[in-house]
Amino acid sequence: MLRSVWVDYARKGDPDVIFVGRLRDGEPAALVVRGFRPYFYVEAEDGFDPSRLEDLSGVVRVEEVERRHPYSGERVELYRVEVTYPKVVPKLREQVKELDGVKEVYEADIPFVRRAAIDLNVPPASEIDVSGLEEGSWSGLPAYFADAEEARELDHRPYPLDELVVASFDIEVLAEPGTTTKESSGPVISISFSYRTPDGERKNYVFTWKGEEAEFTVDGVETEVVVCESEAAMLREFVERFRRVDPDVVFTYNGDEFDLPYLKRRADRLGVDVDGLARPPGKRGIVIRPGAARQASDIFGRAHVDLYHTAQKNLKLERFTLEEAVRDVLGVDKEELELDEINEAWKRGDLEKLFRYSAEDAHYTLELGLELAQVELELSYLTRLPLPDAVRFSFGQLAEWRALYLARREGILAPNKPSRDEYERRRREAYKGAIVFEPEIGLHENVVCVDFASLYPNVMVHHNISPDTFDCDCCPEVTVEEADDPAEATVTPSVGHKFCRKREGFFPRLVKRLIKRRREYKARLREVDPDEEPKKYKLLDVRQQAYKVLANSYYGYMGWANARWYCRECAESVTAWGRYYIRKVREIAEEKYGLKVVYGDTDSLFLKLPDADLSETIDRVKEFLEYVNERLPVELELEDVYERILFVTKKKYAGYTTEGKIVTKGLEVVRRDWAPIARETQRRVLKRILEDNDPDAALKEIHRVLDRLRSGEVDLDELAVTSQLTKRPSEYVQKGPHVRAALRLARRLGTEPEPGTIVRYVIVRGPGSVSDKAYPVELAREEGKEPDIDYYIEHQILPAVERIMKALGYSRSQIVGETTSQKTLDQFMG
DNA sequence: GCGGACTGCTTACCT
DNA sequence: ACAGGTAAGCAGTCCGCG
Numbered sequence: 001m002l003r004s005v006w007v008d009y010a011r012k013g014d015p016d017v018i019f020v021g022r023l024r025d026g027e028p029a030a031l032v033v034r035g036f037r038p039y040f041y042v043e044a045e046d047g048f049d050p051s052r053l054e055d056l057s058g059v060v061r062v063e064e065v066e067r068r069h070p071y072s073g074e075r076v077e078l079y080r081v082e083v084t085y086p087k088v089v090p091k092l093r094e095q096v097k098e099l100d101g102v103k104e105v106y107e108a109d110i111p112f113v114r115r116a117a118i119d120l121n122v123p124p125a126s127e128i129d130v131s132g133l134e135e136g137s138w139s140g141l142p143a144y145f146a147d148a149e150e151a152r153e154l155d156h157r158p159y160p161l162d163e164l165v166v167a168s169f170d171i172e173v174l175a176e177p178g179t180t181t182k183e184s185s186g187p188v189i190s191i192s193f194s195y196r197t198p199d200g201e202r203k204n205y206v207f208t209w210k211g212e213e214a215e216f217t218v219d220g221v222e223t224e225v226v227v228c229e230s231e232a233a234m235l236r237e238f239v240e241r242f243r244r245v246d247p248d249v250v251f252t253y254n255g256d257e258f259d260l261p262y263l264k265r266r267a268d269r270l271g272v273d274v275d276g277l278a279r280p281p282g283k284r285g286i287v288i289r290p291g292a293a294r295q296a297s298d299i300f301g302r303a304h305v306d307l308y309h310t311a312q313k314n315l316k317l318e319r320f321t322l323e324e325a326v327r328d329v330l331g332v333d334k335e336e337l338e339l340d341e342i343n344e345a346w347k348r349g350d351l352e353k354l355f356r357y358s359a360e361d362a363h364y365t366l367e368l369g370l371e372l373a374q375v376e377l378e379l380s381y382l383t384r385l386p387l388p389d390a391v392r393f394s395f396g397q398l399a400e401w402r403a404l405y406l407a408r409r410e411g412i413l414a415p416n417k418p419s420r421d422e423y424e425r426r427r428r429e430a431y432k433g434a435i436v437f438e439p440e441i442g443l444h445e446n447v448v449c450v451d452f453a454s455l456y457p458n459v460m461v462h463h464n465i466s467p468d469t470f471d472c473d474c475c476p477e478v479t480v481e482e483a484d485d486p487a488e489a490t491v492t493p494s495v496g497h498k499f500c501r502k503r504e505g506f507f508p509r510l511v512k513r514l515i516k517r518r519r520e521y522k523a524r525l526r527e528v529d530p531d532e533e534p535k536k537y538k539l540l541d542v543r544q545q546a547y548k549v550l551a552n553s554y555y556g557y558m559g560w561a562n563a564r565w566y567c568r569e570c571a572e573s574v575t576a577w578g579r580y581y582i583r584k585v586r587e588i589a590e591e592k593y594g595l596k597v598v599y600g601d602t603d604s605l606f607l608k609l610p611d612a613d614l615s616e617t618i619d620r621v622k623e624f625l626e627y628v629n630e631r632l633p634v635e636l637e638l639e640d641v642y643e644r645i646l647f648v649t650k651k652k653y654a655g656y657t658t659e660g661k662i663v664t665k666g667l668e669v670v671r672r673d674w675a676p677i678a679r680e681t682q683r684r685v686l687k688r689i690l691e692d693n694d695p696d697a698a699l700k701e702i703h704r705v706l707d708r709l710r711s712g713e714v715d716l717d718e719l720a721v722t723s724q725l726t727k728r729p730s731e732y733v734q735k736g737p738h739v740r741a742a743l744r745l746a747r748r749l750g751t752e753p754e755p756g757t758i759v760r761y762v763i764v765r766g767p768g769s770v771s772d773k774a775y776p777v778e779l780a781r782e783e784g785k786e787p788d789i790d791y792y793i794e795h796q797i798l799p800a801v802e803r804i805m806k807a808l809g810y811s812r813s814q815i816v817g818e819t820t821s822q823k824t825l826d827q828f829m830g
Numbered sequence: 831g832c833g834g835a836c837t838g839c840t841t842a843c844c845t
Numbered sequence: 846a847c848a849g850g851t852a853a854g855c856a857g858t859c860c861g862c863g
Contacts, residue, residue, distance in 0.1 A: 293846080396847035433849030434845065451845090456848090556847030563847075571848065602845040602850085651844050651851050666843055666852080673841060673854090723841070734839050734856060770855065795854080 001131075002031055002144065003159050005248045005303040006279075007113045007124040007386050015085055017116040018138065019124065020279060020301040022164060022248050026198075028279060028301075029142045031130055036116055036148040038086050040093065040108035041067070041413065042079040048101040053081055056095060058088035067413040070565060073468040073503065076413060078106070086112035107414050110404070117384045118405045120151040125303065125380040125387040129155040139280045158381040160539055161374050167195035167247035168366035169238075171259050172342055172358050173266075187231050188266050189346050190355065191238045192362035194221075195245045196370070204359045205241060209234045211351035218356070218363045219332075225355050232270040235263075239276040239285075246279065249387075250299055251369035253322040253361075254308040256392070260286050260297035278302075296392060303387040307365065310372045310391055318672040318722055319758055326364045329371050334360055374539065378546035396560050399553035403565060406510055412468075415564040426561035431572040432495075434602035435579045437586070439647035441807050443689070444598055446614045447655070448621045449640040451604035452581065454515065454548070456555040459577040460570075461512045462487050462633040466505025467558070467567040475501050480580065487633045492573040493580045499573065507558070507565070511551050518547035578603065585628050585636060593624040599647050604639065606647075614641070614658070644690050648807045656690035668800040672722040673738075677714060678796035681705045685801050695808060702801050702815060709789055709797070719787050719796075720760040720777045727755050737761060737774035745776040763791045770795075 004021035015038070019031040037060060042053065053062045061082040069076045083092060093108040110118075117124050133144040146154070174186040190208040204223035214225040226241075228234040252259050264286040267274045277285035279301030289296045298304050311317065311325040318324065323336045337345075337357045345354045373391075380390035383401040390398065407414050418426060452458070459465065477498055480489040490498050499505070521544035530537040557563050559571030582603060589595040589607055599606040607624075609617040621638060628636050640663070645655030652666035668674040669683045681701060688698040708714060723738035729746075732739050741761030742753040753759075760777045763770060764785040775785055798815070805815050 394846065399847070431849080436844085436850060455845090553847060556849095558847085559849085560847045575849075604845075649852065665845095668853095671842060673843095726841080732839085736840065736855060738841085799853085 002029055002128045003164055003248070004031065004122075004124060004126055004128055005164065005387060006301050007117055007122075008300065009086065009113055009116070015112065017113065017120065019122060019128065020141070023142075024127075027142060028246060029130075029144070030138045031122070031128060031133075031144050031146065031151075032138050033116070033120055033122070033151045034145065034147050036120060036151075037082050037084070038089050038112050038115065039080055039082040040089065041065075041106040042081055042096055042102055043076065043104045043106065044079065045101045045103060050079055052099055053079060053096065056092060058083050058085070058092055060084055067411050069468075070407070070413055070415045070506075071467050071470075071567075073506075078413070104416070106416060109417065110414075114385060114389075114401070117386070118408050120148060121384075121409075122151055122154060123156055123158075123381045123384050125158070125377050125390075126156040127159040139282065141280045158378055158543075160535070161249060161377055162196070162370060163198045164248035165195065165197050165246060166249045166251065166366065166369060167193065167242070167245060168251035168362045168369060169193045169242075169255075169259065170252065170358065170361035170365060171263060172337075172354070173262060174343055174346060175339055184262075185265055185269065188235070188263065189231075189342075190358045191234065191263075192358040192360075193238065193241065193245075194359075194362040194366045195247055196366060204363050206355045206359045207234045207238045207241070208351075208355065208358075210346070211349065211355065214352070214355065216356065216359075218359050219367075221363060223359045223363075225359075231266075232272050235267050235270065235272040235274070239272075239274055243276050243281060247302060249303045249305055249369070249373070251305050251307055251365050251373065253311075253325070253365050253368070254306060255304060256295060256297045256306040256308070260299070260304070261288050261295065264288065264297075294392070296388070298388055305369060305373050305376065305388060305391050307368050307372060307391075310376060311368075313395070314372065314375070322361065322365065322368075326368060330364065330367055332364065332367075334364055374542045375546050375549075378543050379550070382546060382550060395549060395553045396557050396563065399550060399557040400564060402550060403507075403510060403557075407506070410506070412506060415566075417564055418562065418566065423561050426566060426568070429568055431559070431568055431575070432579075433575045435582060435600075436602070436650045437597060437600040437605075439599040439650060439653065440596075441647050441649070443644060443646045443808060444608055444642075445644050446608065446612065446617045447598060447642040447645045448607045448617055448638065449604060449642065450607060450621065450625065450636050451639045453635045453637050454551065455578055455581070455603040455634060456574050457511050457515060457551045458634045459574050459581075460554060461508045461515065463489075463492070463573070463577055464499050464501060464505050464508050465570050465573050465577075466499070466507040467565050467570060469500040469503065469505035469508075470567060470569050471498055472500035472502070474503075475499075485633075486580075492576045494576045495569075495572050497569045497573045507554055507570075511554050514547045514551040518544045518551065521547065581632065581634055584632070588628055589624055592627070593620055595620060595624060598645075599653065601651065606642075606645070614643075644693065646686070646689065646804070646807055648803050652803075654686045654690060654804075662687065662690060667803070674800065675719045675721050675792065675796045677705065677709070677718040677792065678800040680718075681797055682800040682804060685804050689804070689808070695805070695810070698801075698805070699810075699815065702797070702805075705797060706793060706816075709792060712789070714787070716762050716777055716781055716787065719762045719792060721762070722758060722760050725753055725755055725757045725759065729753055735771060737763070737771045740771045741774040741776045744774075744779055748779060763788045763795075765789075 001024040002021050004019040006020040008018055010016040017033040023029045050062045063080045065078055065080045066075050093105055097105055130144040133146050137143050170192050171188050172190045173188050175184045190206055193205045196202045202221045204218055204221055206225045209228045209231050213227050216223050228237050274285040277299050283300040287298045311320055315328055323334050326332050326334045376391045379398055380387040383398050384405045385401050404414050475490045478490045480486050480493050483489040490501055521540050525540045528537045555574045558567045586597050595607040595609055597605050598608050609620050625636055641658045642655040643658050647653045654664040656662055664670055669679045684701040685698040688694050729739050729743050738759045742759045746753045761774045762780050763773050764775050764780055765788045766773050
């Protein structure tokens with residue numbers, strides 16, 4: 001059993017495909033697959049002479065093959081052009097396109113290793129049964145050899161990450177003033193390194209070249225500070241120790257953009273060889289691939305997992321720093337060292353604290369990885385993408401790669417990516433999405449929330465919505481009104497698109513399988529006691545999550561302008577059926593069960609039974625659910641029961657569940673572009689109203705904050721608004737406060753703010769517009785700027801609390817006024 | 831010349 | 846950069862007024 005973590009191909013001779021990993025007994029090893037070559041497809045006019053392809057230099061073989069067309073589903077005749085080497089594909093592709101009689105070239109843009117993992121059906125991150133294969137060695141590693149046909153027969157399965165040697169590292173550098181981390185080349189002052197073996201052995205290291213050797217523990221793990229002669233010696237020591245630990249998976253936080261490229265740059269400058277990081281040693285240790293948006297950095301023979309991507313995709317944070325991610329996932333308040341603090345501590349020789357923080361960085365990066373990365377491995381397995389790439393890819397890309405894999409298996413030709421023009425054209429064709437019902441504004445008691453389980457995936461499956469079933473020639477038009485069962489209809493309500501009922505579509509089949517497998521995992525999950533077997537439980541849970549995430553991605557995928565299988569009519573039909581079902585159940589709830597819909601969004605309804613208590617309401621809702629679930633192909637479920645719930649506008653509400661949990665959606669409390677003081681005040685007001693049912697106490701909260709603000713004892717941090725730049729400052733048509741603040745900060749640092757930069761700013765006292773008065777927090781503090789208290793009262797606190805109190809029927813004067821009228825909440829209950 | 835109404839740009843949320 | 850629907854702030858312009 002080889003637990004593979006990495007795939008590459010031999011750069012000399014034939015392009016053998018090499019999977020690197022570790023055997024179950026602990027030995028590093030490789031699987032070498034011979035006899036698989038790059039290829040692409042050519043569609044040509046009748047009478048095209050294939051020898052013209054064979055004559056091109058680099059072409060090994062041309063074969064006539066039959067595939068299924070991705071849109072019509074019909075057979076297409078193609079030439080499969082097999083070539084010598086991955087590098088020749090781009091050139092040949094262009095040459096072939098120029099030939100007379102060639103209509104189109106397909107699948108010529110799929111990187112060779114990914115192509116190989118798909119075609120050989122060997123998931124790059126999986127446990128592969130290599131028993132019985134020819135044994136030998138490859139570049140000094142024990143190796144198993146298979147030809148392409150043998151490889152396709154190998155058994156494989158996903159494995160638990162912590163059964164491998166996992167490690168993490170993080171570097172601290174002295175940044176030169178006025179440079180961004182991207183271009184800085186100041187010295188690396190320390191490297192922290194943390195690892196864990198499958199039998200639970202753990203250790204942290206800090207490698208440095210100043211200060212004193214020391215030992216301490218971080219979170220109970222032994223930590224050693226190793227002081228080297230020089231920076232170069234430190235780099236060599238790190239490489240050596242890393243090599244001896246020999247990790248399979250290496251976690252970093254932003255290693256793609258920072259730690260790995262920086263390390264490489266610095267090592268190159270000092271003449272230190274980092275190729276020892278590779279497995280086997282001697283390969284290129286750090287491989288940097290420039291990307292359109294972000295660059296990728298890999299370590300040969302190991303899986304570099306940059307958790308920054310994982311955090312961005314899976315967590316909802318205000319700022320995506322390691323500290324925030326660690327707090328959110330592990331509940332640990334790790335302190336952050338500012339850039340100048342690092343500089344200062346290093347220069348002063350005040351190093352103890354520095355080393356401790358540095359050790360914590362690697363330690364918690366590893367902890368974070370152990371917590372978050374398993375789902376990435378499952379997604380890597382399902383998409384056949386190498387683990388480091390699966391981590392970097394968006395959900396849309398992951399959905400596409402799974403489709404590419406299954407298309408290959410089913411003999412379906414993959415559509416090409418759209419040209420720039422086509423992409424722009426697609427972007428302009430908007431379509432209707434979900435429906436949001438008007439909320440009954442105000443406070444309600446005993447409200448039950450119901451929602452459809454995986455509405456869009458199920459709609460796709462039940463209505464056979466797919467690029468290859470759209471507008472078929474074989475089925476009659478049957479509208480939902482004509483059909484006995486909605487699932488019998490071929491025509492989508494509201495938009496009128498027709499989908500085939502005779503042949504199952506590619507996407508419905510794909511999504512159905514994901515749903516089915518997920519259901520199986522969930523069933524197995526119910527058999528496991530999380531207290532008895534926490535590891536097993538977690539693994540199964542992560543697995544079902546991966547299936548769910550993927551299944552949920554296909555609706556959005558079909559409407560994505562960049563998708564190979566783009567199908568606007570499909571996406572449009574999914575939302576149309578969604579609207580049909582939610583309207584249908586709303587009608588049944590109201591007309592047949594007397595349940596009032598006080599709000600609803602896309603796939604959910606908030607229901608209330610007038611003049612009834614909680615248990616009556618729940619009983620009625622259950623009867624209703626049973627009725628609709630017997631009659632519709634999609635399943636409606638009871639989601640939450642609210643003791644009290646306040647609807648403010650569409651997409652903004654807050655409720656208190658019978659389980660004692662406050663749920664807040666869309667309100668300022670959950671928005672990072674509102675000042676903490678406004679959010680906190682709104683939170684308190686909501687708590688008073690929902691939990692205590694006491695609006696007077698809510699008013700008192702408001703007055704207390706207003707007093708505190710006026711007294712001037714509020715820290716700038718409480719006033720800081722967080723906002724993100726989505727483009728370069730110069731590209732803005734309208735330079736709002738966050739742009740102006742970013743520009744002020746950039747001017748001070750002598751840099752240009754990049755898209756994605758997160759700005760924290762305050763509005764200070766002075767003349768001009770709000771933007772004129774927006775300063776980054778650091779700058780405002782440094783320059784002793786006073787916050788504009790009137791702004792914060794009028795534009796932050798009051799709007800936030802007014803929205804709540806107005807929904808309860810309070811007027812502005814009642815909110816601001818010193819005395820409050822004694823209105824009771826009951827007057828405003830619907 | 832003033833001020834409210836309105837529009838467009840922008841962000842961050844919901845499902 | 847997987848989708849569309851939505852609220853809301855700020856900047857700038859429009860428009861009516863007499």
